[in-house]
Amino acid sequence: MISPRENDFLQEKVQTSSELLEKTIDEKKTILTEFEQYKQTYYFREKLDAGVANNSLVYSSHCEKVGQHGVKEMAAKTEAWLKKYLEEYGYFLDKEIEKNFKHITRIDESDPRPYSDVLEKYLEELFSLEKNALVFENVHGAETIERWHRQFFNYHRSLENLMEEYKISGRNQEFRNLLTIAQEGRFRWLC
Secondary structure: EEEEEEEHHHHOOOOHHHHHHHHHHHHHHHHHHHHHHOOOOOOOOOOOOHHHHHHHHHHHHHHHHHHOOOHHHHHHHHHHHHHHHHHHHHHHHEEEEEEEHHHHOOOOOOOOOHHHHEEEEEEEHHHHHHHHHHHHHHHHHHHHHHHHHHHHHHHHHHHHHHHHHHHHHHHHHHHHHHHHHHOOOHHHHHO
């Protein structure tokens, strides 16, 4: 039983029930576990300024051409650090795409729209990096896009087949669930 004071706390924290609060806590724990599991050095909250990152890579590569050993060494370290940061950012984007794709494709998911919106945001971010060649190369953008393109295409093909099977067999509820997933799958433009 929840006391009135506990209930006020939950409402203040925009939680309507203790179950919802527990779910939120579990989600945060999952994020922390993934963060530790993949030994991520950085936590990315904001969109990467790819233009600045690209210019930094160009600048550091020019600094390596300077004849003075100390400047070369510092430029090489800076470039290596920046490349590691970008590689990790690419990995972060890939994991966010994967996580949201899994939520969207789960048939039991009640409303896939929030995940679809987030998935679309990360896909657009990945595609936008293509304008900055050095950044795109260091986040392994081309490989990531190609892999997701294949995965989305294969998923849509299997979804079509399953929907046809449900339609023919009269399994209307399952058909409607898959139809919702297909309609909310804004990633279909990749296919």
